[in-house]
Amino acid sequence: MARYSDDRVATDVSVTTLPAGYYTDPAWFARETERIFRHLWLFVGRADDVPAPGSYVTRQLAGAQVLIVRDDTGTLRAFHNVCRHRGTLLCSEPSGQVRGLIQCPYHSWTYHLDGRLFRAPHMDKVVGFRTDDWPLREIALEVCAGHVFLHLGDPGQPRMPLAEYLDGVDTRFANWRMGELRTVATRTYHLTANWKLVIANYHECLHCANAHPQLVKLSHPLSGDNEPPHPTWLGASMDLLPGCVTLSTLDQPSRAPLPGLTEAQQRQVYYYAMLPTLLLNPHPDYVVTFALTPIAPDRTDITCHWLMHPDEVARPGFDPTDAVEFWDVTNRQDWRLSDMAQAGIASQGYRPGPYSNREELLVAFDRWVLETVGAP
Numbered sequence: 001m002a003r004y005s006d007d008r009v010a011t012d013v014s015v016t017t018l019p020a021g022y023y024t025d026p027a028w029f030a031r032e033t034e035r036i037f038r039h040l041w042l043f044v045g046r047a048d049d050v051p052a053p054g055s056y057v058t059r060q061l062a063g064a065q066v067l068i069v070r071d072d073t074g075t076l077r078a079f080h081n082v083c084r085h086r087g088t089l090l091c092s093e094p095s096g097q098v099r100g101l102i103q104c105p106y107h108s109w110t111y112h113l114d115g116r117l118f119r120a121p122h123m124d125k126v127v128g129f130r131t132d133d134w135p136l137r138e139i140a141l142e143v144c145a146g147h148v149f150l151h152l153g154d155p156g157q158p159r160m161p162l163a164e165y166l167d168g169v170d171t172r173f174a175n176w177r178m179g180e181l182r183t184v185a186t187r188t189y190h191l192t193a194n195w196k197l198v199i200a201n202y203h204e205c206l207h208c209a210n211a212h213p214q215l216v217k218l219s220h221p222l223s224g225d226n227e228p229p230h231p232t233w234l235g236a237s238m239d240l241l242p243g244c245v246t247l248s249t250l251d252q253p254s255r256a257p258l259p260g261l262t263e264a265q266q267r268q269v270y271y272y273a274m275l276p277t278l279l280l281n282p283h284p285d286y287v288v289t290f291a292l293t294p295i296a297p298d299r300t301d302i303t304c305h306w307l308m309h310p311d312e313v314a315r316p317g318f319d320p321t322d323a324v325e326f327w328d329v330t331n332r333q334d335w336r337l338s339d340m341a342q343a344g345i346a347s348q349g350y351r352p353g354p355y356s357n358r359e360e361l362l363v364a365f366d367r368w369v370l371e372t373v374g375a376p
Helices: 027-036 162-166 193-204 310-314 321-345 360-373
Strands: 042-046 055-061 065-070 075-082 095-097 101-103 111-114 116-120 138-144 147-151 182-191 233-239 268-274 278-282 287-296 299-308
Touching: 027 278, 027 287, 027 360, 042 055, 042 065, 042 287, 042 299, 065 147, 111 147, 138 162, 182 310, 182 321, 193 268, 193 278, 193 287, 193 299, 193 321, 193 360, 233 299, 233 360, 299 321
Parallel strands: none
Antiparallel strands: 042 147, 055 065, 055 095, 065 075, 075 138, 101 111, 111 116, 138 147, 182 299, 233 268, 268 278, 278 287, 287 299
16 A cells, blocks of 8 residues: 655656546547446445335436336345336336336336236237247346345346456455445536546545535545555555544544444545446445436436444434535535636646545546556
8 A cells, every 4th residue: 555645656647637628528428438337336325225125226327227126025126217118217216116017108008017017918919929939138137135136238248247347346445344334425526527537536535624614624635544546446544643433523522432343443545436437435434325326427416325333323312414414515615616616627628637645545546447448
């Protein structure tokens, strides 16, 4: 791990930010969609978003309308949210509950929760039609530590195993036992910024003194470590200041540290990006996840989950507001900066500028994008 220090070798001035088109050009965004978002695992939320058989959530990812549903056996499944008859959306709400079957609102084609076609009205005289031949198109779904990942690649094409994609991040944070944690709050934010600007902002704190006065009172912006960049993730940590036990609006929140953490883990907050759609933010007493949904070159939706231990949730008077409000305020400060960066980059006067030696993860991220997508 590379420790931040004032005597680090300066970045060469020729290493600059990317040209504007990488953030504004619809053609480049389409290439990212094809070569990144349809070829890597995408984080889409938590398993407890879909708690019981028949409950579902919908997502829009990389041009795909997605339906995530828990079937009658309790298995979590993902399908293209498209009727096999004439392509109508099956479920139009962000979340909901169905009673045993999914029915198209247009012509009443009806599906089992495992995707099999159950009934297709007015098809009985169509020669060669068999319900078994027309199930919903399934999307690869896997769950790790309660985190739900999808892979939008064609089923017949090889894909990277999830374990290889995670590349040790799951074991690195095993002590947090995230699979046992419960979602205590969610927030969705709508940004007018490119998804890459969100990740870049997340992986440097040079802006923290200007933008996050409440954060720098609890964690020094130049503290902590950067991990060497990995093929699918970036990682960093920041130290809590003496007397501070977590990031919170309260001086001394009543939550206990998560069981199983070492003393060192109780003194840091971690900032990891599983590229391209998960920002993972473990604290000593809770975890925040950020699910990025790139919609257009200048539009990104972000859904945050706050996760806490079930023993805390069951405690009389449990109230997660201090952690939720801390990050809701911090998020809005960050999203405003991301929106402002997008506006500046999209203007005629923008030219790429040199990176600081403290922005090494941003340089690595730019290289990852260029290597993954290829030359324009």
